[in-house]
Amino acid sequence: MATQSLQPPSAPKSAVSEVHILWITAGLSCDGDTISVTNAEQPSIEDVVMGAIPGLPKVHLHNPVLATEVGDEFMEFFYQAEKGQLDPFVLVVEGSIPNEGIKREGYWAALGTNPNTGQPITTCEWIDRLAPKAWGVIAAGTCATYGGIHAMAGNPTGCMGLANYLGKSWRSAAGLPVVNVPGCPVQPDNMMETVLYLLYQAAGLSPMIPLDEQLRPTWLFGKTVHEGCDRAGYYEQGDFAHEYGSPKCLVKIGCWGPVANCNVTKRGWMRGIGGCPNVGGICIACTMPGFPDKFMPFMDQPPGASLSSVIVVSYGSLIRSLRSITNASGNKEPRWRHRRPKLTTGYQPTSY
Numbered sequence: 001m002a003t004q005s006l007q008p009p010s011a012p013k014s015a016v017s018e019v020h021i022l023w024i025t026a027g028l029s030c031d032g033d034t035i036s037v038t039n040a041e042q043p044s045i046e047d048v049v050m051g052a053i054p055g056l057p058k059v060h061l062h063n064p065v066l067a068t069e070v071g072d073e074f075m076e077f078f079y080q081a082e083k084g085q086l087d088p089f090v091l092v093v094e095g096s097i098p099n100e101g102i103k104r105e106g107y108w109a110a111l112g113t114n115p116n117t118g119q120p121i122t123t124c125e126w127i128d129r130l131a132p133k134a135w136g137v138i139a140a141g142t143c144a145t146y147g148g149i150h151a152m153a154g155n156p157t158g159c160m161g162l163a164n165y166l167g168k169s170w171r172s173a174a175g176l177p178v179v180n181v182p183g184c185p186v187q188p189d190n191m192m193e194t195v196l197y198l199l200y201q202a203a204g205l206s207p208m209i210p211l212d213e214q215l216r217p218t219w220l221f222g223k224t225v226h227e228g229c230d231r232a233g234y235y236e237q238g239d240f241a242h243e244y245g246s247p248k249c250l251v252k253i254g255c256w257g258p259v260a261n262c263n264v265t266k267r268g269w270m271r272g273i274g275g276c277p278n279v280g281g282i283c284i285a286c287t288m289p290g291f292p293d294k295f296m297p298f299m300d301q302p303p304g305a306s307l308s309s310v311i312v313v314s315y316g317s318l319i320r321s322l323r324s325i326t327n328a329s330g331n332k333e334p335r336w337r338h339r340r341p342k343l344t345t346g347y348q349p350t351s352y
């Protein structure tokens with residue numbers, strides 16, 4: 001997978017000791033990414049904001065679901081950032097971005113109220129105000145990265161992911177593109193590890209974050225679900241589940257793991273536990289830009305899977321029978337382990 005060849009910002013200019021994270025949850029979403037991230041442990045939100053990690057800048061997190069401030073007191077941070085009083089700051093956007101340009105009246109999504117007009121300030125307007133001033137911008141979860149469920153065919157909002165809204169060539173004040181961390185919801189440690197990386201980069205302690213063509217961190221999304229799946233051994237042997245509850249490979253009941261870039265089968269969901277197919281759920285490819293339309297209807301066998309699984313069935317049944325012979329042999333002890341009076345190990349005494 002190709003990676004972005006981006007020039008890092010100059011170290012002295014980018015090295016900072018204090019960073020604000022302004023987290024907008026007012027895209028079209030369920031706030032599930034924020035909830036998910038409260039489960040992060042590698043690192044946890046607490047470790048990041050309490051300064052428990054050596055080398056990190058001091059972090060001030062402003063997320064409406066987690067903040068102690070409410071109403072105007074919370075919104076004040078956004079106005080300060082707009083005026084350049086919170087530099088540097090990282091903007092995190094959660095939820096897909098509606099196309100307000102297609103509306104003649106009303107709005108799709110907003111955060112706070114314009115004191116001059118008494119009208120809501122749309123999410124798009126906040127992005128327009130803050131993104132150009134942000135040190136870096138992270139799209140959290142599949143809705144913010146690629147549009148997700150809200151952006152399905154037939155939707156009325158014309159919504160999209162943040163990189164489509166800002167433009168693929170968009171760069172932050174520090175020269176970064178939008179950093180995409182997809183997942184429905186985002187895997188908590190994937191999100192916090194990305195935040196951690198960017199904080200280290202802001203502190204001048206790490207190079208430019210490596211991203212793939214879909215702007216995902218390469219170390220998190222470089223492999224497929226299938227490559228880390230606990231059930232991959234069953235796939236290889238052509239041993240498939242035909243109903244839920246089986247420990248075998250789920251491809252025939254709709255698993256998209258062989259083509260979905262995601263690490264939860266390796267990483268699990270919380271404390272290494274979970275990871276959709278590992279625990280019995282098919283992969284519906286929720287981290288992918290084509291989600292959900294290109295992977296529907298869910299629970300049908302993916303198109304390529306019929307051909308590949310037919311080939312695997314014939315090859316796999318041969319491998320399985322050969323392995324069962326080797327397995328039976330390996331389960332027997334060697335014949336020379338006995339207490340008969342004659343040694344049968346093949347030992348040849350050396351004569352001097």
Ligand code: SF4
Pocket residue numbers: 225226227229230231232233235248249250251255256257258277283
């Ligand atoms: S369950 Fe899915 S990810 Fe796991 S081995 Fe089967 S096809 Fe691959």
Ligand code: SF4
Pocket residue numbers: 183184225260261262263264265275276277282283284285286287288
């Ligand atoms: S395994 Fe599939 S459905 Fe589960 S989080 Fe990863 S991409 Fe999404």
